[in-house]
Amino acid sequence: MKAIKLVVFDMAGTTVLDQHEVEKCFKQAALKNGLNSSDERILALQGYAKLWVFRTLWTEQLGENNPLTEELAQKSFQDFKSILENHYRxxxxxxxxxxxxxxxxxxxxGIYIALTTGFYREVADIILSKLGWGQSLNRDYKNINNKSGIHLSVTPDEVGGKGRPAPDMIEYAMRQLGITDKQHVINIGDTPVDLQFGINAGVAYALGVCNGTHTREQLAKHANDGLLNDISDLIDFIQHD
Structure with a gap:
C-alpha cells in the first residue's frame, strides 16, 4: 500500500447525505425553463459543474450552435441556484x-482531508456551515491544523471554473496542502465522473462509494481502483490493501 497523505472526497452523495435532492432541484429548474431531459440523463451528469450540464442538455435539446442555448443555460442555472440554495438553507x-x-x-x-464538489462556492459554504465543517477554515477555505472536520474545501470557483472530470481541483488541493506526489493521494466519490476525475488526475486510487447517487452496478461499468459499500470501508482499504 502506498503511503497515503491526502484523501480527496466528493461532497453530495459521498460525505454529505444526498437522497437525490440535487437531481430533484435540477429537474425543477429544467422544467421551469422547458428543458425536457430524462431523470436518467440528469443522473448520468451528476458531479459535473452544473452550468456546464445545463449547456450540455440545452445543446442536446436544441441542437449544436443554437443561438438560444447560452441564454437558456444561464437562466436555468440561475433558477437552479435559487432552488438549491433554498433547499440547503x-x-x-x-x-x-x-x-x-x-x-x-x-x-x-495524519492524513489530510479535502472536499471537492461540482457546486459553486456559495452552496458549498452553506453545506459546510450546517455540518460545522467550515467555521475554522480561512479565506482560502483551508486549515491544515484542523484536528477534526476537513483541511480544505475546493469548488470549481477556485480553479477558474474547471470542474470534473478535469483534474484541476485535485491538483489545486495538492498544492494547497503541500503534497507533491500523486501516488500519495486517493480520490473518492459516488458518481462516474468522480471516478474519471481521479483517473484523469493520476492519483494512486480512484475509488467509488456505492451508497450515494449511483449503485455498484452503475459504477462498475466505469474504470476504477475499487468500489466501497460506504466511505467507512476506506479505513480497511488504507490499513490492509
Missing part, C-alpha cells in the same frame, strides 16, 4: 453513513 444537512468515523481515522493517521 431550509432542510437538514447530514453526513453520510461512516463519514465522521472515517474523518476521525484519517485525522489519527
Amino acid at each position: 431550509t432542510e437538514p444537512v447530514l453526513p453520510t453513513e461512516g463519514c465522521l468515523e472515517t474523518f476521525e481515522f484519517l485525522h489519527k493517521q
Whole structure:
C-alpha cells in the first residue's frame, strides 16, 4: 500500500447525505425553463459543474450552435441556484453513513482531508456551515491544523471554473496542502465522473462509494481502483490493501 497523505472526497452523495435532492432541484429548474431531459440523463451528469450540464442538455435539446442555448443555460442555472440554495438553507444537512468515523481515522493517521464538489462556492459554504465543517477554515477555505472536520474545501470557483472530470481541483488541493506526489493521494466519490476525475488526475486510487447517487452496478461499468459499500470501508482499504 502506498503511503497515503491526502484523501480527496466528493461532497453530495459521498460525505454529505444526498437522497437525490440535487437531481430533484435540477429537474425543477429544467422544467421551469422547458428543458425536457430524462431523470436518467440528469443522473448520468451528476458531479459535473452544473452550468456546464445545463449547456450540455440545452445543446442536446436544441441542437449544436443554437443561438438560444447560452441564454437558456444561464437562466436555468440561475433558477437552479435559487432552488438549491433554498433547499440547503431550509432542510437538514447530514453526513453520510461512516463519514465522521472515517474523518476521525484519517485525522489519527495524519492524513489530510479535502472536499471537492461540482457546486459553486456559495452552496458549498452553506453545506459546510450546517455540518460545522467550515467555521475554522480561512479565506482560502483551508486549515491544515484542523484536528477534526476537513483541511480544505475546493469548488470549481477556485480553479477558474474547471470542474470534473478535469483534474484541476485535485491538483489545486495538492498544492494547497503541500503534497507533491500523486501516488500519495486517493480520490473518492459516488458518481462516474468522480471516478474519471481521479483517473484523469493520476492519483494512486480512484475509488467509488456505492451508497450515494449511483449503485455498484452503475459504477462498475466505469474504470476504477475499487468500489466501497460506504466511505467507512476506506479505513480497511488504507490499513490492509
